[in-house]
Structures are given as C-alpha cells and as structure tokens.
Amino acid sequence: MTTFVLLHGGGMGGWTWKYVRELLETLGHKVYTPTFTGFGERSHLIGRDVGNATHVQDVVNVLRYEDLRDVVLVAHSYAGTVAPGVIAQMGDRIASVIYLDAIVPHSGERIASLMGYVPEDQLAGLDAMLDAGEGPIGSGVDAMQREAAKTHPHLMDPDREKWLLDNLSDQPMKATACVIPVGAETIEKPVDYIAAAITVMTAMHDRARALGWTIHSHPGDHALLVGDPEGTVELILKITASKGAA
Template sequence: MATYVLCHGGGMGGWVWRFLKPLLTQAGHTVYTPTYTGFGERSHLISRDITSATHAKDIANVLKYEDITDCILVGHSYSGVVLPAVKQAEPDRIKRIVYIDAIVAHAGQAPGVAIGFMPPEQAAGIAAMLAKGEGPIGSGVDQQQREQAKTEPHLMTPERQEWLLAHLSDMPLACLVNPVPAGAETLGANVDYLAVRHTIMKPMHERARALGWRVHEFEGDHAIIVGNPGPIANFLLGLA
C-alpha cells in the first residue's frame, strides 16, 4: 500500500481533497491532507511573515513527525513552489513527486512572478514593504476567485462550485512575492505533471516539459481535483 501526501493550492486547505481522498483510501492507501499555516482552519495564523518557506516546513514536519517514508508527494497549484523545498529538507522520505496544474518556479523567483501576476521589481518592492510590517497581510485570492467564477464558472456542478467557493480563505501575500527557497529545477526529471486543458497555468506546462518532466494531459479546469477527481485519482493509484 502507498502513502500519499496531498498539498493544496492558494486560498484552499486540506478540505479541498474531500472528493479525491476517499478514492485513494477506499483502495487501502494512507492519505495525509495537511493545511498550510495561514490557510483554511489555520487561517487565524495568517501574517506578513509567512512565505512558501514556512509552508515547506509545514510539510517537512508532517513527514518527520508522522514517520512518513516512501511517500508520493502531490502538489496542486501554489504547492508547486513548496514541493522542491520539501524534497530538499526530507529527500529520503519521498519516493515520487506529482504536480497537478501547479506553478513551476525557478530558483530566485517569486511565485507571483513565475505565474506572470507581476514583474520582479514589483514583487521585490512588496516583499520589502511587508518585511517592514507594512501593507496588506493577505493577497485577496479568495475574493478574486469568487468574482472570476461569476463570469467563468468552474467545470463542475453549481452545488459543488458553491461548496468550493464558500470554503476559500485568503492567503498570505508574502507567499507570492518572496523568492522560493528551492527551484523546480532541483527536482530533476523524475516528476509527473498533470496538465489540464482549461487553465491559466499553460505556461507552467511548458516549463515542466522544458525540465524533462513527464506531462500528462487531462480534460478539465484548474479545480479538477474538486470538479472531476476520478481521473486524477486513477492516475495516482497507478503509481502505487
């Protein structure tokens, strides 16, 4: 039996795996769905000091204190910038890494820059402001996603989209503007990237291919883990 550690995206939390996790556990596998500091049920901890390095420590500590070995480490969306640092911290506890429509950031890049939200100079300026204890704590990603869904609904039932949007929380702005502690290039070529057709992450798909990663294409949108988790679960089960 395999052990999966599922890492969520921006504005989300461990709750977002509600529909995918049972598809793995029913097959007899062990699944962990941690929530990053400042997200979801830990949203009361949001602060200007939280970066992707904090979240890499969150996951590395889960691996350490749960005595996890030979796990399949899975990252959706924002988690793409976290997983390389987790691998760097706990290399012997990870057997395989899977990205699900996730950000591919190189060393020294801020996540917001990697995905094209802002130029490097703007990210550096915001990071300096936050370091002085000034500026907004959150990025507003939860409200942005709710507004976008009004004109561009997710590929899922209205009921499931309502559930998804209701559970979103803000994320620390510092996560987007501070450089990542480890770049995706440090992972080598043994990475599977699950790319969906309807997404703003297409430039990330090309970055994954340029790194020599195995890119697998799926019909769906960025919230496929909620809207249509079956094909993703089947792929993950195939790695067990």
C-alpha cells in the same frame, strides 16, 4: 498500500482534497492532507511573515512527526512552489513526485512575477515592506477566484462549486511576493505532471516539458481535483503504479 501526501493550492486548504482523499482511502491507501499556515482551518495564523519557508516547514514537520516514508508527494497549483523545498530537505522519504496542474518555479523567482501578475521590481518592494511589518497581510486570492468563477464557472456540479468557493480563504501576501529559494529545477527525482486543459497554468506546462518531466493530460480545469476526483485519482494511481509503488 501507498502513502500519499497531498498539498493544496492557493486560497484552499487540506479540505480541498476531500473527494480525492475519500476515494484513495476507500482503496486502502494512507492519505495526509496538511493545510499550510494561514490557509483554511489555519487561516487565523495568517501574517506578514508567512511565506514559502513556513509552508515548506509545515510539510517537512508532517513527514517527520508522522514518520512518513516512501511517500508519493502530490502538489496542486501553489504547492508547486512548496514541493521543491520539501524534497530538498526530505527527499530520502519521498518515493515519487506528481505535480497536479501546479506552478513550476525556478530558484529565485516570486509567484506573482513568474505568473505575470506583478512586475518583479514592484514585487520586491512589496516583499521588503512586509519584512518591515507593513503592507497587506493577504493577497485577496480568494476574492479573485470567486469573481473569476462568475464569468468562467468551474467544470463541476454547481453545488460542488459553491462548496469550493464558499470555503476559499485568503493567501498570505508574503507567499505571493517572497523569493522561492528552492526551485523545481533542483528536483533530482523523476516528476510526472498532470496538465489540465482549461487553466491559467499553460506556461507552467511548458516549463515542466522543458525540465523533461512526463506530461499527462486531463480534459478538466484547474480545479480538477474537486470537479473530477475520480479522473484525478485514476491518473494519480496510474502514475504511481508505473513507478511500482501502488
């Protein structure tokens, strides 16, 4: 039996792991799917001060108060910016790390600029505005994902895609604009990276390779955990078994 802590992507929540969680639990594993402050069922807590530090603390507190040890930490998408901070604080409780088509940040970067969406100087100005209690609370990532799906539908059953899109929530602007103080290059543990074939994360795959991480390919898209939970679980368990932890 393995203990998994599954971290969700932008605009999502712990709910997005529903199908993966059910499969893992059926096999006897213990699974935790925390939702970051300001997302999903915690969307009522969104605020201008909710950023990377808050989300790192969300996960650190789950590990601490649930007294979790020998954890396999799995980070999808946005959570790739949160995982390094969690590992820096709680590394002795984490057995292995898996990035699931996730962002690979370097220390000092900001999500929107490292992804090429907003110039660094503009983003720094926006971050300062948020610190002053002004500016947009949310980033509109949920609306952007719904709009993108109109022209590029996800590789999944239409009913399941509707479930995914209907449940998306906004992402705190602070999380998008703030500096990520602890980057992926600080992770001293071996990391396995699952790279989706159809994704906006291709540059992140290159970053993972540059860090010497082990790359595993998946034929699906960025929402593979919802579109192909069976294949996602198979890969996660294969990786975990190779570490002697499954």
